[in-house]
Amino acid sequence: MIELTHEPIDHAALTERVRSTQAGAVVLFLGTVREMTNGQQTIALDYDAYPEMAVAKMEELHTRACDKWPVIEAGIIHRLGHLELGDISVAVAVSCPHRVDAFEAGRFLIDRLKEVVPIWKQENWADGSTEWVHPGVET
Amino acid sequence: MIELTHEPIDHAALTERVRSTQAGAVVLFLGTVREMTNGQQTIALDYDAYPEMAVAKMEELHTRACDKWPVIEAGIIHRLGHLELGDISVAVAVSCPHRVDAFEAGRFLIDRLKEVVPIWKQENWADGSTEWVHPGVET
Amino acid sequence: MTVSVRLFARARELAGVERLQVDLPAGSTVGDLRQTLGEQTATLRPLVPQLLVAVGTDYATDDMVIPEGSEVACFPPVSGG
Amino acid sequence: MTVSVRLFARARELAGVERLQVDLPAGSTVGDLRQTLGEQTATLRPLVPQLLVAVGTDYATDDMVIPEGSEVACFPPVSGG
Numbered sequence: 367m368i369e370l371t372h373e374p375i376d377h378a379a380l381t382e383r384v385r386s387t388q389a390g391a392v393v394l395f396l397g398t399v400r401e402m403t404n405g406q407q408t409i410a411l412d413y414d415a416y417p418e419m420a421v422a423k424m425e426e427l428h429t430r431a432c433d434k435w436p437v438i439e440a441g442i443i444h445r446l447g448h449l450e451l452g453d454i455s456v457a458v459a460v461s462c463p464h465r466v467d468a469f470e471a472g473r474f475l476i477d478r479l480k481e482v483v484p485i486w487k488q489e490n491w492a493d494g495s496t497e498w499v500h501p502g503v504e505t
Numbered sequence: 506m507i508e509l510t511h512e513p514i515d516h517a518a519l520t521e522r523v524r525s526t527q528a529g530a531v532v533l534f535l536g537t538v539r540e541m542t543n544g545q546q547t548i549a550l551d552y553d554a555y556p557e558m559a560v561a562k563m564e565e566l567h568t569r570a571c572d573k574w575p576v577i578e579a580g581i582i583h584r585l586g587h588l589e590l591g592d593i594s595v596a597v598a599v600s601c602p603h604r605v606d607a608f609e610a611g612r613f614l615i616d617r618l619k620e621v622v623p624i625w626k627q628e629n630w631a632d633g634s635t636e637w638v639h640p641g642v643e644t
Numbered sequence: 645m646t647v648s649v650r651l652f653a654r655a656r657e658l659a660g661v662e663r664l665q666v667d668l669p670a671g672s673t674v675g676d677l678r679q680t681l682g683e684q685t686a687t688l689r690p691l692v693p694q695l696l697v698a699v700g701t702d703y704a705t706d707d708m709v710i711p712e713g714s715e716v717a718c719f720p721p722v723s724g725g
Numbered sequence: 726m727t728v729s730v731r732l733f734a735r736a737r738e739l740a741g742v743e744r745l746q747v748d749l750p751a752g753s754t755v756g757d758l759r760q761t762l763g764e765q766t767a768t769l770r771p772l773v774p775q776l777l778v779a780v781g782t783d784y785a786t787d788d789m790v791i792p793e794g795s796e797v798a799c800f801p802p803v804s805g806g
Contacts, residue, residue: 378517381533387590390539393532393611394520397806400529400602413805416733416798420805422782444805451526456806463539465615472532473608476806484779484798485805486734498735500801503775536725552724555652555717559724561701583724595725615725623698623717624724625653637654639720642694 367441368424370417375443375454384439389461393472397456399449407492413446413455416484420444423483427475435471436462442475444485455487506580507563509556514582514593523578528600532611536595538588546631552585552594555623559583562622566614574610575601581614583624594626645670645712647677652719655695658687668710674699675706681718694720726751726793728758733800736776739768749791755780756787762799775801 367383381394399411424442431437440460449455458475462468489497506522520533538550563581570576579599588594597614601607628636649664656662666680674697682692697704698717710716730745737743747761755778763773778785779798791797 377520381516381520381535385535385537385591385593387538387540389537392535392537394516394535395604395608396520396524396531396533397604398524398528398531398600399526401526402602414734415805416731416779416800419779419782419798452524454524461537463541465534465536469534469608469612476604480803480806482784482803483805484733484777484800484803486800487804488734498738498801499804500735500775501804503735503772503801553653554724555650555698555719558698558701558717619722619725621703621722622724623652623696623719623722625719626723627653637657637720638723639654639694640723642654642691642720 368421368428369443370415370420371443371445372447373445375445375457377454377457380441380443380457380459383441384459384461386438386461388463389438389468390463391465391468392459392461393468395458395472395476396454397476399451399453399455401451408451408489409492410451410490411449411455412488412490413444413449414486414488415444415446419484424479427478427482431460431471431475434474435467437471438462440471440475442479444483446485507560507567508582509554509559510582510584511586512584514584514596516593516596519580519582519596519598522580523598523600525577525600527602528577529602530604530607531598531600532607534597534611534615535593536615538590538592538594540590547590547628548631549590549629550588550594551627551629552583552588553625553627554583554585558623563618566617566621570599570610570614573613574606576606576610577601579610579614581618583622585624647710647714647716649677649681650715650717652717654720655688655691655718658691659685660687670712672710673706674704674708674710677710677716678706691720696721726753728791728795728797730758730762731796731798733798735801736769736772736799739772740766741768751793753791754787755785755789755791758791758797759787772801777802
């Protein structure tokens with residue numbers, strides 16, 4: 367289950383979707399909007415995406431996770447638009463027969479998502495400035 | 506937040522409890538009753554505990570996790586009594602500023618819980634037999 | 645001294661009771677308790693080498709002297725989660 | 726051929742538009758596109774070396790020949806999650 371949404375993410379519904387009597391382990395990861403980053407204060411974040419490619423890449427990651435681990439069910443939801451402090455920006459849920467696999471597959475999905483899925487966040491700093499976050503690019 | 510309960514575990518409430526604007530990452534782990542184990546079919550599980558010591562050990566693990574990682578909030582709930590297939594036996598939730606710590610702390614809590622917290626499960630196999638699970642003990 | 649030992653899981657099942665009273669000389673260790681348990685309760689004997697012993701809410705090693713009046717528990721390896 | 730390039734995030738902000746039309750000889754590569762983008766749109770120039778290029782929904786390397794009619798997108802490193 368892969369989804370981009372402008373609505374708040376329902377983590378409980380996602381967790382329920384991946385639960386299974388075949389699975390002994392469920393791992394849910396949530397990315398949430400944190401106030402402080404390296405001493406700078408965030409007021410809000412805006413997320414933008416290249417939606418067609420983002421969905422295609424998330425589906426690719428899903429497939430790769432299912433190839434590498436005995437995944438029973440997995441889902442990834444990423445929110446777009448304007449997010450306030452504490453809001454959930456991304457939710458990854460995975461179920462596996464055993465916990466080591468569930469942790470590894472969950473970790474893989476969020477790690478790779480942050481590397482390859484074309485989504486970008488713009489910081490809204492407390493001083494009123496905004497800034498696109500592009501790792502490795504001087505701003 | 507440490508709890509032993511005979512009621513179904515509300516994973517959504519636990520997740521909400523650990524969310525924080527100081528945290529960029531939340532990891533939730535659920536242990537669920539799996540049907541098949543090494544080719545044997547489970548019908549249900551019964552969990553028993555030495556409750557005073559189980560709570561003390563879970564609190565100790567919570568403290569150790571907070572010492573080792575920058576944990577914002579963490580919670581562990583273990584269910585006792587009779588569980589059906591798919592039911593949640595344990596829920597561990599942890600929030601940290603960054604995801605690597607949240608994954609490591611969550612993994613630590615469930616790994617150590619399974620080693621040191623005095624809780625035992627009894628299998629109810631499909632053939633009608635029951636069996637206490639005691640790792641390393643011939644039955 | 646008389647030590648009241650709480651039993652759990654298969655240890656309880658094998659002993660058929662939730663608690664055993666074990667008489668031990670003052671100054672006895674956890675190892676002494678373990679040995680006496682096996683002698684006193686034949687059904688527990690096969691499990692004795694693998695029994696974990698807790699004094700209060702902490703795991704205790706065989707060389708630990710059992711303080712008078714402690715809460716003692718014996719149980720097989722844990723399997724929660 | 727004319728390649729219609731979608732821009733995202735800071736690339737869009739610097740260019741001031743969501744799409745750029747870039748004229749390229751048939752058989753041009755992603756590297757050629759990258760160079761032409763920098764020449765044609767001065768505000769994008771500082772970002773050009775770090776721009777990622779997608780042809781369709783896949784990342785493309787500089788030596789890839791751009792098929793006529795492809796959907797092309799250019800954007801800086803991603804920061805979702």
